Amino acid sequence: MTFEPTLDFARRLDAQDPLREFRQHFLIPPAPDGTRESLYFCGNSLGLQPRTARAAVERQLLNWQELAVEGHFKGETPWMHFHQRLQEATAQVVGARPLEVVVMNNLTTNLHLLLVSFYQPTATRYKVLMEAGAFPSDQYALESQVRLHGLRPDDAIVELTPRPGEHTLRPEDVLAKIEELGDSLCTIIMGGINYYTGQVYDMAAITRAGHAVGAQVGFDLAHAAGNIPLHLHDWDVDFACWCSYKYLNSGPGGVSGVFVHERFADQPELLRLAGWWGHDEQERFKMRKGFRPMRGAAGWQLSNGAILTMAVHEAALAEHVAAGGMPALRRKSEQLTGYLEFLIQRLNLPTSRLEIITPQDPAQRGCQLSLLVHQNGRDLFEHLMAAGVIGDWREPNVIRLAPVPLYNTFEDVYHVGEVLAEWAARQ
């Protein structure tokens, strides 16, 4: 598509957008001057509230009010089986079979639970590979998992670093490192998309390469779920987890999703930290000794579900599905992000001042563009905020902007371009 830097052009694209109605399904916070909506470009950090979220929570509050403990088994949405209501849509979002997914806990908790099962080092095969500069929680989780096995993080954790002068990983370098580690590599755990650079990693190729050397392969999909098409089952990924509050719009601290490949569905002996909600449903309330997991990902559940946040998640997933799921969202997303990139390039700032570190290749990125601002970065960020553009700032000098296809418009992107141009003209 050839883009044009005019309001007219942006409005034309919006008029033709098959998803244009969905913006009305979300609550957009006001700009600081109170006269209009903000330009919300921060769905990478916290997605907006679906209008249906409140009623979904109120419905469960009413169940609690009227049914109290009976709500576990009675009413239209018995809490005992509530996680099943999320299974089909969740499987669609990540390209899985329903048996392979479950929604529970929070992301870092789930990362730990999965690493207990999928990072089981031996004396010779104990290395774990991740990208350098992964989200801090993932780094801390991994360090502590390594220590749990009596190993030293600086020995066991191998980090992938971009080549000197580059900001993102070359796909061939990732594969070469996996091959080099060979028999010593126990587990690969990478982001599906790096939170800082917005780079999408080639999960299919990484999984193939990992399996070829006998390693297990998992992804943290916090920035990928609801953002890019995923095919975890077909890619043969072993395990994955993600949060629901970024591109899945399910509210602060919302529940997390887990994927465990079907081939582990009937391996009750696979080591895990167990709890009663993972125990065979038929026997759960017999309260007997001896853990017998449910089949599939459900066998990793620990506790009875957080119904209020799961209710929001159900409402938010319904929006995702109604929009046509990832294929429809992705079509618009590539254009929205492409348009933002086009407008930033038109600023004509030298890369010594401002550069987009997110890959240019649409296959290697999702919604987000990361702007590395070499001088006056904080000043640019404050200029954006004052003009009602909500993005986010990541130390030391990156601004992340993510136009989200469910609720952002081409006109939003056009206006952000204008705000950036005002700043650039002063430089």
Ligand SMILES: *Cc1c(COP(=O)(O)O)cnc(C)c1O
């Ligand atoms: C957002 C994010 C987290 C946050 O973890 P919580 O447990 O939900 O607080 C962790 N890892 C990555 C990669 C993230 O992007």
